[in-house]
Amino acid sequence: MVIKKMNSVFHKHSRWLFGAFTVIIIVSFLGFLTPGNFGIGGFGSARDMEVGSVYGKKITYDDLMKQMRALACIGLNADEKMAFEFLAIQGKAEQIGVVVTDAEMMELLRAQFQTNGKYDPAKYREFVESRRKSGFSEEEIFDGFRIVELQQKLGKAIRDSIIVTDSEMQKAYRELNTRFSGKAYTLKPQESKEAIPTEDVKKFFDAHAANYNIDGSISALVIEFPYAAYTEAAKKAEKDPAKVAGKAKELAKNAAEKFSDDVYDSLKTLPVKEQLAAFQKMVAAQKLTVKARKFNFNAGNAGNLSQTDYALLKSAEPVEISLPAMEEKAAVIGFVTDRVAPRPAKFEEVAKQVFKDCKQMRTLLATEAKAKELAENYAKCKDDAARTAFLKQIPVAKSVDFSSTAMENFKNQSTLGFFGAAAGLAPGQAAASGDTLIVLAKREVPTEAATPEALLECRIFVLQQKQYLAQWELQEDIQSHCLYRAPGSDAAK
Secondary structure, rough: HHHHHHHHHHHHHHHHHHHHHOOOOOOOOHHHOOOOOOHHHHHHHOOOOOEEEEEEEEEEEEHHHHHHHHHHOOOOOOOHHHHHHHHHHHHHHHHHHOOOOOHHHHHHHHHHEEEOOOEOOHHOOOOHHHHHHOOOHHHHHHHHHHHHHHHHHHHHHHHHHOOOHHHHHHHHHHHHHEEEEEEEOOOOOOOOOOOOOOHHHHHHHOOOOOEEEEEEEEEEEEEEHHHHHHHHHHHOOEEEEHHHHHHHHHHHHHHHHHHHHHHHHHHHOOHHHHHHHHHHHHHHOOOOOOEEEEEEEOOOOOHOOOOOHHHHOOOOOOOEEEEOOEOOOOEEEEEEEEOOOOOOOOOOHHHHHHHHHHHHHHHHHHHHHHHHHHHHHHHEEEEEEHHHHHHHOOOOOEEEEEEEEEHHHHOHHHHHHHHHHHOOOOOOOEEEEEOOEEEEEEEOOOOOOOOHHHHHHHHHHHHHHHHHHHHHHHHHHHHHHHEEEOOOOOOOO
């Protein structure tokens, strides 16, 4: 209830305020810490109820609430789970002595609130006052920024502690620059002419149901604020001709933001069924032109939507008016009139596609099995003549010569599948890689001394490997020492 109220108050300003700066956070990887989901209502008023522990320290629901408020006031509306994850990161930072000093906080704020590349105290004070109107204190603002900065600093401290020795670098050079050469024989598809029983197709559907969905759709009324319409005003405000186009774009965006905010403020207390008529009345009063817009989407294609579509997708109650989307010629906002959520498909709706996919999967598995069988039979050939004769008899769709090193594959992955199978072979051996038979002809260790540039590449590679390993070690450490305890649950004991 508290978070819902905060979100409602915060919505008007936060929808655009934080577009002026970016707070970078490490992607949360601690989801597996939670044995169950928590709902705010489940705790009632027991703010001192223990909900978990971080490195032996009891965590109460009140701790989560304070964490959520601190994050909310800098634009990150965290739920209890995310708040706990941040507390876990803070616990690890405290354990190894990583802190964010007041001096570092001042540098962070100076970097976030700038005008023309310089710290702007007025911009910071304006931000603080806007947050105070939403019920947040300046101390909570500092806490929010400090929480995120501490997460960044912990990651940097772990990365900076990693070193790469010269021997590790030389070993990596040899391994990454060993050349594997040979031939890859892609087999003809092993298609079966037998009909697939309907029951088998249904079983395939049940096993892969998550891949079959009916797209959702959004209908909306959109309004464009063309940049060209603000050119004259931009010329008056900007003396430098080279900056006029950018100024016009800024003015169009500001106009779109203002109208979006006005719509939100005017409609937020109205019942949903009355909002459309009220929106149309506001549009008519300002003589704006609206266009109907409808698009389909699913969980996987959000990144491929237009900027306007994505803005509409992200709009939320109580008033589904979008943030401005900056398209090529105009700033665009939209009012959602209808939203249909994507849903899982029923077998009958996608039966033809499922049958096709099931048949394709069977063909692929049969072809891969054939490649494995050929690799095993190739190993039984006693000499080169027998191996040559064997290769001439296999059902080849195409063959490709390959010659590659691991380092080359990092830069160009066109032969990565071939290389992965060949790397485990000795010359004259063969292995299956999916539907392809890989035959290794040569394995050549580098003989020339490494150039400084090549050694630098290897150092970076080893460093990245170690950093990746350190991330997983951190994850395992937090998993072992930071646990949720759901009310009435023994899951965390």
